[in-house]
Every structure is written in structure tokens, then in C-alpha cells.
Amino acid sequence: MTHNLRADARENRGRILEAARALFAERGLDVPMREVARRAGVGPATLYRRFPTKQDLVDDAFADELRACREIVVDGCADPDPWRGLSSVVEDLTVLNARNQGFVDAFMSAHPHAPVFGRHRADLLHRLAALAARAKRAGRLRHDFAVDDLVLVLLAGRGLSSAHPDTRTAAARRFAALALDAFRESATNGALPRRPPLLDDAVRVHR
Structure with missing residues (x-):
């Protein structure tokens, strides 16, 4: 009986994470927890027993994406050709993010109650x-x-x-190519408008 209960718990957790990833990818992080429970086919009590807070659910749902994001940046930074490394980071991150709006929302979140994403983002941006x-x-x-x-x-x-x-991946690669063309140093570069403060103080990175 104990074995069956553990198997049921693992199955419920897996269904919850699968439902959360799908809903977050489709609609971002504003999806109510009860809707995640409905999509997973479990009761709210089961959901909250496995994931007491929404941030717990977000962290676990995007654990694989965090690892993939880190690998992209670490590999790009290890390239002896910095422009080639930067180009691969821009393209691969753009493709990764195009597949999952929820991950972008989580990665860009500046909320202090998201320490996993905060530390991850600060480290990668400094790299x-x-x-x-x-x-x-x-x-x-x-x-x-x-x-x-x-x-x-x-x-x-x-x-x-x-x-x-x-068409999402092809669109992401073309978008990345256009962005990289704008990033490339050229004698014909025009002056850019004032840089908006897009990063919070915790991850402020200076040029």
C-alpha cells in the first residue's frame, strides 16, 4: 500500500508540473492555481500539498528551462570568439523563449519572493x-x-x-538575426536613444 501511495504521489506531481508548464507557456504566470489543478485532474488540496506556494510551482515547473538557459550562456561565454559566442547566446535564448512565454515572465520577474530566478538571472547577466x-x-x-x-x-x-x-522556431531565428545585425559594430551605426532602465538594482550590470 505504501508503494502504491508513493507511486500515486509521484504521478500527481508529474501531472501537476506538466499542466503548469503548459498553462504558463500558453498564458504566462497569471494562471490561477485552481486552473492548474483542474488541468492536472487533481484537487486544490493535492496541489497545495505538493506546492505550498505558486513560486514553488514556478521554480519546479521551469527547472529544466533554467538548466537549458544556463547551458546556453555558459557555452557561449566559453567560446574563444566572443562575437560568435554572443551570437549563439542571442539566437538560442530567443528560440528557447519563443517556445515558452511563462519562462520569460519568470526569468524577467524582479519579485523578491523568487530567489531561484533572481540568483539565476543575476549570475547569467553578469556572465x-x-x-x-x-x-x-x-x-x-x-x-x-x-x-x-x-x-x-x-x-x-x-x-x-x-x-x-x-513557424515559431524559424521566426525566432530570423528575429535573432535581425537583432544581431543591429548589435554589430559598424561605421554606419547611428546614435541610440537613451537606454531605459530594464534591470532592477539587484542585477544591475554596467557596460
Whole structure:
């Protein structure tokens, strides 16, 4: 009986996480917990027993995406060619985010009750700032680029999640290519408008 109860608990947890990922991807993080329970086919009590807070559910639902996001950034930063590394980060993150609006919402959240995402985001943005500095020294990245500009691209790319699944990846890759063309250092670069403060103080990254 104990074995069956544990198997049932694992199955319920798996269904809850699957339902949460699907709903967050479709509609962002504003989906009510009760709707997650309904989609998973469990009662609210079961949901809250497994995940006492919504942030607990968000953290676990996006654990795989966090790992994928970190791998993209770490691999890009390890590339000896900083422009190639930065290009791969921009493209791969754009594709990853196009598949999952909820992950973008969670990653961009500045709420203090989301420590997992806060630490993750701060670490990766600092790594990207160092990569951007290398690309500037190599003369490949425009001199007035700031990490906020990458955040701006990720925010703008949220709309790609509404594209048809069959075209989403291709659209994300084209969007990334256009963004990279704007990031590239060129004698014809025009002056950029004032940089908006897109990062909170906890993860402020200077150029």
C-alpha cells in the first residue's frame, strides 16, 4: 500500500508540473492555481500539498528551462570568439523563449519572493556583461551596447510565443538575426536613444 501511495504521489506531481508548464507557456504566470489543478485532474488540496506556494510551482515547473538557459550562456561565454559566442547566446535564448512565454515572465520577474530566478538571472547577466565586453574589445559589438539591450530583445521576443508552433522556431531565428545585425559594430551605426532602465538594482550590470 505504501508503494502504491508513493507511486500515486509521484504521478500527481508529474501531472501537476506538466499542466503548469503548459498553462504558463500558453498564458504566462497569471494562471490561477485552481486552473492548474483542474488541468492536472487533481484537487486544490493535492496541489497545495505538493506546492505550498505558486513560486514553488514556478521554480519546479521551469527547472529544466533554467538548466537549458544556463547551458546556453555558459557555452557561449566559453567560446574563444566572443562575437560568435554572443551570437549563439542571442539566437538560442530567443528560440528557447519563443517556445515558452511563462519562462520569460519568470526569468524577467524582479519579485523578491523568487530567489531561484533572481540568483539565476543575476549570475547569467553578469556572465553576459563580461562576454559583451570581450566582443567590444574585439571590435565586433557596437561600443554603446548594454546588457539591457539583450534584455530588451528578450522582452520583445515574447510575442513570438503567439506564432504558430510550426513557424515559431524559424521566426525566432530570423528575429535573432535581425537583432544581431543591429548589435554589430559598424561605421554606419547611428546614435541610440537613451537606454531605459530594464534591470532592477539587484542585477544591475554596467557596460
